[in-house]
Amino acid sequence: MTEEIRVRFAPSPTGKVHIGNIRAAIYNWLYARHVGGKFLLRVEDTDLERSTPEAIQALFDCMEWLGLGLGDEPVFYQTKNVKRHLEVVERLLASGDAYKVERTSRDGKTGVVTMFRMPKEGTIEFDDIVKGHMAKKAEDIPDFAIVRSDGSPIFHLANVVDDIDQRVTHIIRGDDHVENTFKHICLFRAIGAPIPHYGHLSMIVNAQGKPYSKRDGAAFVGEFRDAGYLPEALFNYLLLLGWNPGDEREVLTREEMVSLFDLEKVHVTAAKFDLKKLQWMNGEYIKRLPRDEFKAAMRKSVEGLEGAAGRDEAWWDRLCDQMQVRTKFLKDMPGNIEYFFRDDYAFDPKAVEKRLAKDGVKATLLDLADRFEKVATWDAVSLEVVVKELSQGQGMGPWVHPVRVAVSGRTEGPGLFELLELLGREHSLARIRAAAAKYCP
RNA sequence: GGCCCCUUCGUCUAUCGGCUAGGACAUCUGGUUCUCAUCCAGGUAAGAGGAGUUCGACUCUCCUAGGGGCUGCCA
Numbered sequence: 001m002t003e004e005i006r007v008r009f010a011p012s013p014t015g016k017v018h019i020g021n022i023r024a025a026i027y028n029w030l031y032a033r034h035v036g037g038k039f040l041l042r043v044e045d046t047d048l049e050r051s052t053p054e055a056i057q058a059l060f061d062c063m064e065w066l067g068l069g070l071g072d073e074p075v076f077y078q079t080k081n082v083k084r085h086l087e088v089v090e091r092l093l094a095s096g097d098a099y100k101v102e103r104t105s106r107d108g109k110t111g112v113v114t115m116f117r118m119p120k121e122g123t124i125e126f127d128d129i130v131k132g133h134m135a136k137k138a139e140d141i142p143d144f145a146i147v148r149s150d151g152s153p154i155f156h157l158a159n160v161v162d163d164i165d166q167r168v169t170h171i172i173r174g175d176d177h178v179e180n181t182f183k184h185i186c187l188f189r190a191i192g193a194p195i196p197h198y199g200h201l202s203m204i205v206n207a208q209g210k211p212y213s214k215r216d217g218a219a220f221v222g223e224f225r226d227a228g229y230l231p232e233a234l235f236n237y238l239l240l241l242g243w244n245p246g247d248e249r250e251v252l253t254r255e256e257m258v259s260l261f262d263l264e265k266v267h268v269t270a271a272k273f274d275l276k277k278l279q280w281m282n283g284e285y286i287k288r289l290p291r292d293e294f295k296a297a298m299r300k301s302v303e304g305l306e307g308a309a310g311r312d313e314a315w316w317d318r319l320c321d322q323m324q325v326r327t328k329f330l331k332d333m334p335g336n337i338e339y340f341f342r343d344d345y346a347f348d349p350k351a352v353e354k355r356l357a358k359d360g361v362k363a364t365l366l367d368l369a370d371r372f373e374k375v376a377t378w379d380a381v382s383l384e385v386v387v388k389e390l391s392q393g394q395g396m397g398p399w400v401h402p403v404r405v406a407v408s409g410r411t412e413g414p415g416l417f418e419l420l421e422l423l424g425r426e427h428s429l430a431r432i433r434a435a436a437a438k439y440c441p
Numbered sequence: 442g443g444c445c446c447c448u449u450c451g452u453c454u455a456u457c458g459g460c461u462a463g464g465a466c467a468u469c470u471g472g473u474u475c476u477c478a479u480c481c482a483g484g485u486a487a488g489a490g491g492a493g494u495u496c497g498a499c500u501c502u503c504c505u506a507g508g509g510g511c512u513g514c515c516a
Contacts, residue, residue: 012516044516105514113514131446140444141512148514155516178445179511202447202509209508237453240465244454248464267454270509274452277466287479326478387475400475412477 005037007170009071010159012044015055016220017062019273020174020204020212023238027201028172029068030239030261040166041071044078046158051079062221066231067254076166078158085153085161088191089114089146097190098146111149116156116187118143124182129170129199130266136182144183156180160187163196172199172263175270199263202242202270212273224278228329230289233282241271251284279328286327294327295320301333307341319422322414339408340422343431347409352439355405362440365402369432378425380417387417406435 009025011017032039043059045051063070092098097117104110119138128134146157153161163171171181178200188195206216218224224234236252245252245260252260286294295316302308323337339345355361368386375382387399400416407428413419420428 010516047516103514107514109514111514134445136445145514150514152514154514159516175446176510177516180516182445200446205509207452211509240453242453244464246455248455250453250465269447271454272452274466277453280466283478323478325480328478384475391475396475398475404476410476414477416475 003169005032005035005170006040006166006168007032007037007172008040008042008076008163008166008168009068010042010044010162010173011059012047012051013055013059014047014050015052015058016222017059018219019221019224019234019238022062022066022221023204023241024172024174024201025063025068026066026235026238027199027243027261027263027266030257031170031172031263032072033258034261037169038072039068040073040076040168042076042078042162042166044155044159044162046078046152046155048079058222062225065225066221066235073166076162078162081158081162081165082153084165085158086147086151088161089153089157092116092146092190095190103145103149109149113145113149114147115143116146116183116190118183118186124185126181126185126195126198128178128181129172129197129263130202131178131200131268134178134181138186141182141186146187156183156187160184160191160193164188164191164193168196170197170199172201175200175202199266201266202268204241204273205270207272209270209272216273217275228331229278229282230285230330233278233285236285237278237281241273242267251281251288283328286330287325289324291317291320291324294324297330298323298333298337301330302337302341305334305338305341307343315422318418322418322422326414336413339410343427345409347405347435347439348411351405351409351411355401355411356435356439357441359441361402362436364399365406365432365436365440368399368403369429369436372420372425372432373429378421378428380415380421383420384417403432406439407431 007028009028011021011025029039031037041063043051043056045056060070089098093100093114098114099117100112100114102110102112118141122138123135124138124141125133125135144156146154148154181198181200185195204212206212213219218227221234225231232254235254236250236257239252239257239261240250243261243266244250245256246265249256298320299308299316319337319340323333327333327336334341368390371386371390372383375386387396390399401411404413404416404419405411407423408419414422423431
């Protein structure tokens with residue numbers, strides 16, 4: 001029986017979760033699911049200034065939004081473990097692996113800190129699951145502080161002790177911790193705990209190759225959520241930034257991700273964030289959204305508009321058929337469909353100028369309205385026949401374009417005849433005539 | 442400065458010594474079409490440079506160049 005694999009995501013809650021960070025969470029989560037291990041969440045909340053209840057809640061919200069949950073065991077709070085941290089320090093002091101010294105810090109604080117005594121010779125080595133074999137001479141790493149002069153434990157110590165206490169077997173974290181790993185391994189040894197496996201993930205960088213920050217655009221999970229991205233799309237995109245399934249699939253279900261994910265295939269090199277591809281990915285997920293889900297989002301967006309009441313399921317289904325492939329972001333609704341539900345829809349001035357404010361358009365619209373009025377059944381096919389007859393194979397553009405702007409106020413949208421059918425006879429005719437009177441010379 | 446790591450199309454990547462270097466995004470062209478979007482067909486575009494090992498190197502080794510990370514009483 002092999003040991004259970006336990007991984008953890010250990011962010012310090014600052015109120016915003018960086019995409020690089022959440023990608024680490026995603027990789028941890030997938031790895032745990034893939035091997036049937038445990039995914040643990042540890043909140044490194046020792047910075048009392050920033051680790052407010054709101055910041056912690058924001059972190060939880062992001063995790064839930066992406067479908068990562070809050071871990072397979074109760075959330076571990078670093079601040080709750082300070083007593084243990086300091087007990088370990090006492091042992092280290094007793095064994096001579098740590099010592100106290102008076103120092104002056106960078107920012108001018110002078111006081112007694114506890115230092116960890118690094119080995120002075122030999123090589124520290126480990127096999128990084130993504131980067132391969134890593135080695136560093138112990139002499140290249142100076143002793144480092146583990147307890148501040150105010151008595152509070154420092155990251156290196158707290159992090160290692162917590163990992164021991166949570167029985168973490170695989171530490172999968174950002175590349176920026178590689179150098180720390182050599183120190184941490186020495187700590188594990190001195191404490192007498194087994195050394196976990198390590199995997200260091202490359203960073204997400206900007207066009208200049210520097211760490212991707214808020215100056216480069218949306219950098220935090222919440223911003224993508226607010227911008228209308230689907231969590232599955234962000235998840236999938238972030239996963240592909242540094243890993244691929246080995247074949248040419250890119251849009252993957254969560255099940256496929258879990259079964260195919262492999263830490264050893266994760267890339268060593270930094271990846272540039274490509275918003276265009278994320279946008280494409282989002283479109284793919286919207287297209288694949290179950291129709292009922294898309295329909296629900298659509299209905300919700302126009303809830304309360306008077307025209308939204310009384311439509312039957314079939315009507316909404318037909319609207320879905322028209323809108324789902326045309327939607328880039330769910331939050332573009334209701335804007336994109338509002339005109340179906342209110343007669344005081346907005347007219348795009350450019351569209352009016354181009355399609356309505358021209359000589360001859362008025363006559364065309366009124367003539368068409370009269371002809372439309374005579375169709376026996378108000379459906380797309382019948383309406384199209386009317387325009388087909390008029391255009392006599394010359395192209396329906398001159399009739400279609402003005403009508404589209406007249407009934408919707410815009411130049412793009414569903415197929416015109418489907419649009420008219422959905423709008424209904426009464427509204428369509430009234431709108432065509434009203435627009436002709438109002439906007440045409 | 443020191444230590445560690447990285448380097449295939451503009452971007453994300455495939456290739457685990459045989460490559461006419463494949464896919465996706467972006468971009469361009471064409472088709473479908475009443476617009477937009479979708480969809481379909483096609484095009485442009487890459488192995489940082491130099492040595493070596495080998496019958497053969499994008500794949501292995503070394504050097505150079507370029508990039509990144511770390512070098513806190515921050516995590």
